[in-house]
Amino acid sequence: MSPIHIIISGASSVGKSTLVDECIRKFRQDKKLKYVHFKRIQEVARTVLNQLKITGTHLENYIKHNNIEKFSDVQEKIIHEQTLCFDKEKENNYLSDRSGFDALAYIHCYFKNEQKSNSIFQSKLFQLLINQCQNGLIFIIHPQEDLQAQNDNMRIVPNYQDQIEYTESLKHWYTKAHLSYFVLTDLDITKRVEFIEKHIHGHFHWLPPEIPIPLCLPFHLNKNQHHGQNNIAVRSHSDQSYMRFIEILDKQNIKISYKKYDKNRLVEKYDPSCLNNKFVSILFDQKLDNTFLENILFNQILINSEQYHFIGYSNSQLRGRSCYLYAGSIEQTEQIINDNGDFHKIKNLSKRAARIGLLFSSCTPTIHIEPDHVIQIDDIERNGYTFTDGCGIIGRSLANQIVSYLNDFKKPILTLNDDNQIEENTCPCAFQVRYQGYKGVLMINNDDQDDNIQVRPSMKKFTSTISTCLYVCDDGYSGPKLGFLIKQFIILLSGLNIPDEIFLKKQEEHFHEIISMCDDMNVAIKYSLYFDRIDLIYHLLSANFQFVQSELEILQKKALESVEKLKIPITKSRLAFGVCDPYNVLKSGEVYFRPTFNGRQFMIDSKICFVAKSPSYHLGDIRVLKLTSYQQLEHLYDVIVFPTKGQRPHPNEIAGSDLDGDKYLICWDNDLIPNQMNKPMDYNSTAKAKESEFITRKEMISHFANAQKNNQSGIIDHYYNYWANLLGVNSTQCRRLAELFSEAVDAPKTGQRIRIPAELKPSRKEKQQLNNETTSIETTQGCHI
Structure with a gap:
């Protein structure tokens, strides 16, 4: 257990030493602290x-004669x-008065000399303190x-107003x-000690009942406690990439901690590496009602007596019910947003929020x-x-420079040369980026000398000069990534007359490979790709199979868990x-795709493939090209090029879909390629x-706050799977x-209210009928999942 350090502070003659003595006495009677020995650090100034x-x-006299240097x-x-x-006493438990x-408070109160105070504050000695x-x-x-303070002839004894200022x-x-x-704030010394004791044990006070929370971290929403006022007490972390994180599970259960944060452009600009705690991430449980969220975010949250206000969220945070707070006034947070983009020109609420x-997109700064x-x-x-x-x-020259930044944060990219030697830092062919107000994918050209990027109007989402830095999104560069069938694809392929026996065969092969992956290098490489563990392939290609045995066993366990999904x-x-065809050579109905395997590009042994993307619900979403x-x-390799x-x-x-970062499943397994295609759906909203x-x-x-309530996608997915299981996808x-x-x-963009007709909602009897049926993957109509 880490040592407990308690520091009592305040103006002269407010009873600091008396409180320290009383704490020592009371702690000896506390069941949890009875055997915890506390050292006293007292009367340092007197000494x-x-x-x-x-x-x-x-x-x-120093004060009277304005002798700030001697003071x-x-x-x-x-x-x-x-x-x-x-x-x-750093390794011991202690109480200090x-x-x-x-020193800083005295100089401020008696000399009003900010220059001297700041000089002491910035000194190496004070930073150590x-x-x-x-x-x-x-x-x-x-x-x-x-209370009347008594002069002990050793220190300055201020009056009440001076004590308040101090x-x-x-x-x-x-x-x-x-x-x-x-x-x-409580006058009763016994209640003061009780307050201190509860914070040592890590209890949460202002919402009853008392709830244990980690690291002595209470939470305060502009509320006064009966025995005192408190702010969030958080430990500083030695890792500068950690951010304060508040997780509100319910109205009486709040967790506060530091978590490693995903870098984004706004945080990096105003508080690089979170050195100054200017931003806080807050997460709300999905079950919390919308009004509760609004009440919290409309008002300020105090942390160390500093005001934090709602500033925004990324699109992924919106889905996860998380957002950022900023240490500043409402006016300051709004000014920060306005300074980094012409968002006021966007008149649609959902679109402005998304822009x-x-x-706040999670991304890595590069060149x-x-x-x-x-x-x-x-x-x-x-x-x-x-x-x-x-x-x-993007020019190849710039792309090659980006790779070194990615390797600082991400996995190496590996290939084999003609001598079967591993080469690292092979340049990806595409990057998902954020640059000023631009969003999208940059594909490399074949000019080694080109040091420019070329952007299109469709990539520009707003006008901004936030930074000249090019940011690459998390998992935002091309590489070998194994595809897989999920429930949606199986349902659609089944609706396109792929026999159920094929899916059962693929599943059986999957089981066999899971069993053999710790002994068969080719299977191990396949599942390293599947779980995006390119680092393991380095050792496998180096004939260092034994070195990664324990890691493969972990992947084997994860593979077994994925079977259930x-x-x-x-x-x-x-x-x-x-990506798009930059040379306009591909005809409609054609695609170019050159994957890599075992570090090498290879030609696909099929002349056709099917291409899909999740989520998909329409039979026409499966395209055979x-x-x-x-x-x-x-x-170009490890990217699919569309005409x-x-x-x-x-x-x-x-x-x-589009080409601004969507990932597509490309499958050239002849067993799974449909012999027919349905007409694609019209996705242009009217x-x-x-x-x-x-x-x-x-x-x-x-x-x-209302995004989850207004989102009907999950309910539609549930009903769709029900009818697909019962009647088939057709x-x-x-x-x-x-x-x-x-x-x-x-709907969020258009403001359209989605109403699901009663005839599309399964009745209780129909639900019960489905629950009584077999849960086998095989079915006569479509594919029962």
């Missing part, structure tokens, strides 16, 4: 003053002695107006040092690209469709980013997006629900 032969009269010199000696005491911050206090529980005794100054310096503290969310290396190129448009939607180009890896498949090869495209010719883009035919001239902060917060019910799902995806 130093005695050594210097200085009394309170001397200090008052400060005495205070710095006290700080030095305090740090020595803290360092000596001062923190060393008194701050580090020593970081893991302590700091309590400030609030002055009492009706206390506020103490709070200021604790806050500036990012130290947590509690204010003891602001791009500032800086100046504006003169950014070239604007046109989109290819036809029949109201954009064939290049979200896809730009009906995820079946398919050897002749890949999951890859989609011709695999072809063109010399101009041979520098820019034809009446409609193939990505749009596949569940209404509903007009709801717009408002002025969007308020309250509306933005309500949009976040049923009227499934076709109508597929259309509703598309409308539900667009």
Whole structure:
């Protein structure tokens, strides 16, 4: 157990030493603290003053004659002695009647000299003191107006107003040092001790009943406690990539901790590596009602007496019911958003929230690209469709520079050369990026000297000069990634007359491979790709099979768990980013795809493949396309290249997708390729997006709080699976629900209220009938999952 460090602070003569003595006495009677020995660190200032032969009269004269140098010199000696005491007892439990911050409070109150105070604060000695206090529980005794302090002829004895000013100054310096503290307001010393005891045990107070929480971390929402006022007390972390994280499970259960945060552009700009705790991540349980969320986010949250307000969220955070708070006023948070994009021009609430969310996308900073290396190129448009939607180009020279940044954060990219030697840092062919107001995928060209990026109008989501840094999204570069069948794909393929025996055969092969993966290198490589563990392939290709045996056993266990979720890896498949044909050589109905395996590119032994994307609900979402090869495209691998010719883009035919970062399943396993294709669904929404001239902060917060309530996608998915299991994917019910799902995806933007007709909702009798049927994968109509 870590040592317990308790620091009692406050103005002179408020009873700090008395409280320390009472704590020691009471702790001995506490069942949990009875055998915990506490050291006393007391009277440090008195000891130093005695050594210097200085009394309170001397200090008052220094103040009277404005002799800040002599006064400060005495205070710095006290700080030095305090740090020595803290360092000596750092491995022990201790109670101290001062923190060393008194010097700054005194100088502020009696000399009003911010320059001197800041000079001491920034000194190496004081920074050491701050580090020593970081893991302590700091309590400030609030002055009492009706108590008369006695002069002990050693220190300055302030009146009540001076004590108040001193206390506020103490709070200021604790806050500036990012130290947590509690204010003891109760006059009863017994209740003060009880308050301290409860925080040692880690209890949560202002919502009954008392709830244990980790690391002595109470939570405060602008509420006064009966025995004191408290803020979030959080431990500082040595790793600078950690952020304060609040998890609200229910109205009486709140967890507070530090968690490693996913880097994003806004946090990196205003608080790089979270050094200054300017941002907090807060997560709400899915079961919490919307009003509760709104009440919290409309108001400020206090952390170390600093105001935190709602600032925004990424799209993935919206799905997970998480958002960011910023340490500043409402005006400051709004100004930060406005300074980083012309979001005020976006009149649709959902669209504006999504565009602001791009500032919070999890991504890795790489190289800086100046504006003169950014070239604007046109989109290819036809029949109201954009064939290049979200896809730009990056010069190979720049792409090679990006790789070194990715390797600092991610797995190496591996290939084998002609001598079967492993090569690292092979350049990916595509990157999913964020650059200023641009969002999308950059595919490499074949010019080794090109040091530009080319962006299209379809990639520009807002105008911004937030940074010239090019950010690569998490998991945002191309590489070998094994594809797999999931329930949705099995249902659709079954509806396209792929026999159920094929799925059973693939599942049986999956079981056999799980058993053999720790002994068969080819199977081990396959499952390393499946679980995105390219680092393991390095050892496998180096004939270092034994080295990764324990890791393979972990993958084997994960593979067994994935069986329950009906995820079946398919050897002749890949999951890859989609890009456009930059040379306009592919014909409609053709695609180019050159995967890698065992570190080498290889030609696919099939002339056709099917391409799909999750989620998909319409039979037309499965597209059977011709695999072809063109010399101009041979520098591209592990990405699927779609044509820019034809009446409609193939990505749009596949569940209404595009090329700004969507990943596609490419499968050339002849057993799984349908002999037929259905007409693709029309994914162009006819509903007009709801717009408002002025969007308020309250509306933005309500949009976040109500996102789960308004999202009908999960319910539609549930009903779709029910009817697919019962009547097959060709049923009227499934076709109508597929259309509703598309409308539900667009609903936040259009403001359309999705209503599911009664005839699409299964009755209780029908649900019971389904529950009584077999749970086998085999079925006569479609595929029963």
